[in-house]
Amino acid sequence: MTRAGMSRRGLVLSLTVAVVAPAPAAAADKVVLSIDASRTGARIDRNLFGQFAEHLGHGIYDGIWVGADSPIPNTRGIRNDVVAALRALNVPNVRWPGGCFADEYHWRHGIARRAVTLNPTWGGVIEPNTFGTHEFMDFIEQIGSRAYLSVNVGSGTPREAAEWLEYLTAAQPTTLAAERAANGHPAPYAVGYLGIGNESWDCGGNMTPERYLDELKAYARFVRNFNPAQEGPSRMLKIAVGPGGDGPRWTEWTDAIMKAWQGRSWSWDFDGLSLHNYTVVKWPPAYASTGFGEAEYAQILKATLEMDRLVATHSAIMDKYDPQKKIALVVDEWGAWYAPLPGSTPGFLVQQNSLRDAVLAALNLNIFARHAERVRMANIAQMVNVLQAQILTDKAKMVLTPTYHVFRMYVPFQDATSVPVAFDAGTYTRGDVTLPRLDAIAARDTAGRLWLAVTNVDPNRHVAIEVALTGLTPRSAAGETLTAPAVDSVNTFESPDAVARKPVQATVDGGRVTLTLAPKSVTVVAIER
Ligand code: AHR
Numbered sequence: 002m003t004r005a006g007m008s009r010r011g012l013v014l015s016l017t018v019a020v021v022a023p024a025p026a027a028a029a030d031k032v033v034l035s036i037d038a039s040r041t042g043a044r045i046d047r048n049l050f051g052q053f054a055e056h057l058g059h060g061i062y063d064g065i066w067v068g069a070d071s072p073i074p075n076t077r078g079i080r081n082d083v084v085a086a087l088r089a090l091n092v093p094n095v096r097w098p099g100g101c102f103a104d105e106y107h108w109r110h111g112i113a114r115r116a117v118t119l120n121p122t123w124g125g126v127i128e129p130n131t132f133g134t135h136e137f138m139d140f141i142e143q144i145g146s147r148a149y150l151s152v153n154v155g156s157g158t159p160r161e162a163a164e165w166l167e168y169l170t171a172a173q174p175t176t177l178a179a180e181r182a183a184n185g186h187p188a189p190y191a192v193g194y195l196g197i198g199n200e201s202w203d204c205g206g207n208m209t210p211e212r213y214l215d216e217l218k219a220y221a222r223f224v225r226n227f228n229p230a231q232e233g234p235s236r237m238l239k240i241a242v243g244p245g246g247d248g249p250r251w252t253e254w255t256d257a258i259m260k261a262w263q264g265r266s267w268s269w270d271f272d273g274l275s276l277h278n279y280t281v282v283k284w285p286p287a288y289a290s291t292g293f294g295e296a297e298y299a300q301i302l303k304a305t306l307e308m309d310r311l312v313a314t315h316s317a318i319m320d321k322y323d324p325q326k327k328i329a330l331v332v333d334e335w336g337a338w339y340a341p342l343p344g345s346t347p348g349f350l351v352q353q354n355s356l357r358d359a360v361l362a363a364l365n366l367n368i369f370a371r372h373a374e375r376v377r378m379a380n381i382a383q384m385v386n387v388l389q390a391q392i393l394t395d396k397a398k399m400v401l402t403p404t405y406h407v408f409r410m411y412v413p414f415q416d417a418t419s420v421p422v423a424f425d426a427g428t429y430t431r432g433d434v435t436l437p438r439l440d441a442i443a444a445r446d447t448a449g450r451l452w453l454a455v456t457n458v459d460p461n462r463h464v465a466i467e468v469a470l471t472g473l474t475p476r477s478a479a480g481e482t483l484t485a486p487a488v489d490s491v492n493t494f495e496s497p498d499a500v501a502r503k504p505v506q507a508t509v510d511g512g513r514v515t516l517t518l519a520p521k522s523v524t525v526v527a528i529e530r
Contacts, residue, residue, distance in 0.1 A: 031465045035423040036443055038451050039472030045444055046329075047093040047415035048378035049369045050408060051149065053334060055100035056132075057123040057387050058349030064385030064394050065140060066132040073397045078131075079140050082399045083385060086392055087144040090408050091415060094193055096149040096333055096380045097137050101204035103196070104155030108134055108165040112184055122204065124348030134169065138190050147193035149240075149333075149380070152224060154198030155206040159219045166192065170228040189228040194238050194378070196333065197221060200277060201242045202254060210257035217241050217258075221269040240331050240378075243274035244315055247307070255315050259322040273331040273378060276315055279338040279388075280305040280361060290339040290352035291489055295460055298357050298488040298521075299431035301337065302458060305361045306436070308335065309368045316375045329377035332369065336382045336389030336404075337361055350387050354402035354492075356485045356500050356521060358389055362407040363456045363523040366414075367442045373419055381408075393494075400492050403500040406483050410502060410525040413452045417444035420451065429459040439464055439518075451475075451528040457518040460488050468507075468514040473530055475514055478507035480526030484519040 054060055067073045067080055074081040098106045101122040110116035111133020120128040141148050152162035164177060169190045171178040178189070197220045199205045201213045208216070226237040241258055244251035258274060282288055282304050288297055316330055337358055338350075345351035362381070369376045381404070385392045391405040419442070426437035441455045451473055457464045468478075485500040492499050507516040507526055518524055 030462060031467060032424055032427060032439055034441055034453070034455070034466055034468045036420055036451070036453075036468060037471045038420055038445065040421055041445060042419035042421055043373035045370045045373050045414050045417050045419055046377040047091070049366065049373070049376065050090070050092070050411065050415055051094040051096065051333070051378055051380040052087075052092050052384040052391070053096040053100070053380040053382045054384045055387065056098050056102045056106070056120060056128060057100060057383070058346065058351060059386040059394070060383055061132050062129070063396075064387075064392070066136060068131065076143060077139055078136060079143055080394070080399075083392055083394065084140075084143045086399070086401060086405070087146075087384075090391070090405070091412050092144055092146040093415065094147045094149045094378070094380070095141060095144075095384065096151060096194075096196065099151055099199055100334070101199060103151035103199045104153050104157070104201075104205040106153050107157065107161065108168075111136075112168075122348075123350075124346055134165075135184060135186060138169075138186070147191065149194035149196060150192055151196035151199050152220065154201055154216050154220060155204075159223045162220060162224045166195070166224050166226055170226045170231070172227060172229050189230075191228055191231055191235070192226055192237050193235075194240060194273075195224060195226070196240045196275065197224070197271070198242045200245060202245060205242065210254050213242060214258065214261050217271070218269040221271055238272035238329075239270070240273035240275055240333070241271045243276050243330070245277045247311055247314075252314065252318060255318045259319055259328070262328065263322040271328070273329040274315075274319065275331045275333045276311065277334040278308055278311050278332065279334065279336060279382070281338045286338045286340055288339050290337075290342065290355065291491055293357075293489050295431050295488060298460060299429075299434040299436060301357060302361060302364065302436055303434045305337070305364055306368075308332075308365055309371075312368060312372050312376055316372060319375065326375055330372070330375045332376060332379040334382045335365060335379060338388055352388060354390060354393070354404050355488065356403050356483075356490045357488050359403035359407045359483055359500065359523055360456055360458060360521060362389070362404045363411075363454065364440055364458075366407070366411055367440050367454065367456070370414065370419060370442045370444070395494055398494040400494050400497045402492060403483065403485070403490075406500065406502050407523055410481055410483065410523065411454065413446055413450075413525070413527065414442070414444050414454065417446045417452060419444050422453075439466075449530060452525065453528060454523070454525045455516075455518060456523050457520060460521040462520055464518045466516050466518060468516075468528070470512050470514065470528070473528070474512065475509045475528045476530060478509055478514045478516070478526050478528045480505055480507075480524060482519065482522050482524040484522035488521055
């Protein structure tokens with residue numbers, strides 16, 4: 002990022018403080034974060050911390066589903082260790098069954114007597130369909146989350162999707178509701194979110210915006226949620242396919258869908274527009290997920306910060322047609338996409354997860370939080386064993402990744418109210434990459450506690466932060482920090498705590514809170530009144 006870019010970013014963050022020239026060398030290691038706790042902003046929707054579980058590689062099979070007969074401890078076929086780990090994340094929603102897989106998924110293959118099919122997109126392997134509708138809904142219930150279903154627009158029909166939703170949600174004794182009851186679930190299920198297609202501009206059928214809009218209107222009209230408990234505020238939200246990146250192709254897509262939405266008729270509507278954006282320096286993904294150095298650390302973090310510009314660009318187009326921000330921008334696929342681990346099955350998207358990914362996750366969550374007025378849902382790709390996973394498994398073994406720990410530390414930000422933070426981030430330079438050295442967000446929870454998340458991007462230097470607070474008199478401040486010896490430190494089955502959260506204590510003196518951040522670290526503290 003250029004110096005000019007840095008200044009722009011600083012001004013966005015700053016409410017009352019102009020960004021000044023870089024601090025003199027002696028003072029460079031101290032950053033003042035100015036927070037007026039009485040000035041609140043948008044709610045940080047808990048759905049920003051959503052997950053994505055696709056039928057891809059070991060994401061579902063082995064990662065979540067082992068079958069009731071497995072020696073791996075499970076409840077009705079679903080791994081107990083994975084469920085316990087996910088419960089601690091308070092996962093707000095899980096997107097399923099894809100991804101590209103969703104546009105080839107036929108729900109009837111996954112109920113009652115299962116059809117054995119293929120997974121042509123992801124390795125051409127056998128898809129046993131043993132994990133189907135009931136198993137997914139059971140999983141959602143076990144982890145205490147909500148279902149975000151992607152329906153098949155590419156190779157399915159509105160009728161197929163409408164019948165799936167009737168099967169899931171009808172309370173009245175229709176033939177489909179009776180079939181659901183016969184399959185073990187008399188009560189209607191709750192379906193929180195409905196994705197109408199996935200990447201319909203590419204793997205979902207390579208459609209033009211016009212063609213997709215025709216499909217969207219039909220699906221939005223006919224695919225209904227009949228669950229009486231979902232009338233009113235907990236109604237199912239419908240999410241349309243949005244852009245997949247940067248450049249005119251994607252801005253034109255957003256423009257076309259939002260323009261159509263503005264001119265909508267009574268018969269169709271939607272609530273969210275999706276955005277997919279992976280952190281990839283170039284395609285196909287070539288960066289290694291292990292054994293890299295500081296140069297690759299800086300390059301990947303530079304690439305990930307592009308999320309901010311992308312969100313701002315598409316939000317601005319949405320503002321044109323929807324100034325009241327009724328439609329949410331839903332970043333339902335994001336995360337780092339690296340080269341597959343050597344020796345892993347082609348098409349299974351297996352990668353390790355390092356301290357770099359923890360920093361990357363925090364930076365993205367901060368971007369979403371800063372755009373919380375428009376960005377109200379996001380789903381990291383993916384939950385278990387695929388891409389930037391929270392959890393890795395190998396038969397009976399399970400390990401929590403550095404990314405998992407960031408999601409765990411950020412739980413208090415779910416549904417908290419943003420509080421603006423003003424600071425001059427300074428810079429960190431490696432080769433030709435210059436990044437903001439520090440990033441921070443703050444929010445107040447319903448108990449009145451102030452939460453502060455601070456990331457020290459610099460892998461070499463500590464940062465002393467001083468929180469200058471108004472609107473709240475702090476009594477104590479403590480939390481957790483995540484760091485490790487190297488930027489490429491990873492958790493393995495043999496060494497699961499190489500990157501682990503550690504308690505951290507801040508000093509409170511009058512209205513000031515001070516804390517020293519380790520290099521390459523993510524820290525979350527609660528400031529109590
Ligand atoms: O997450 C992997 C794939 O990336 C998804 O299936 C697809 O939607 C995207 O291109």
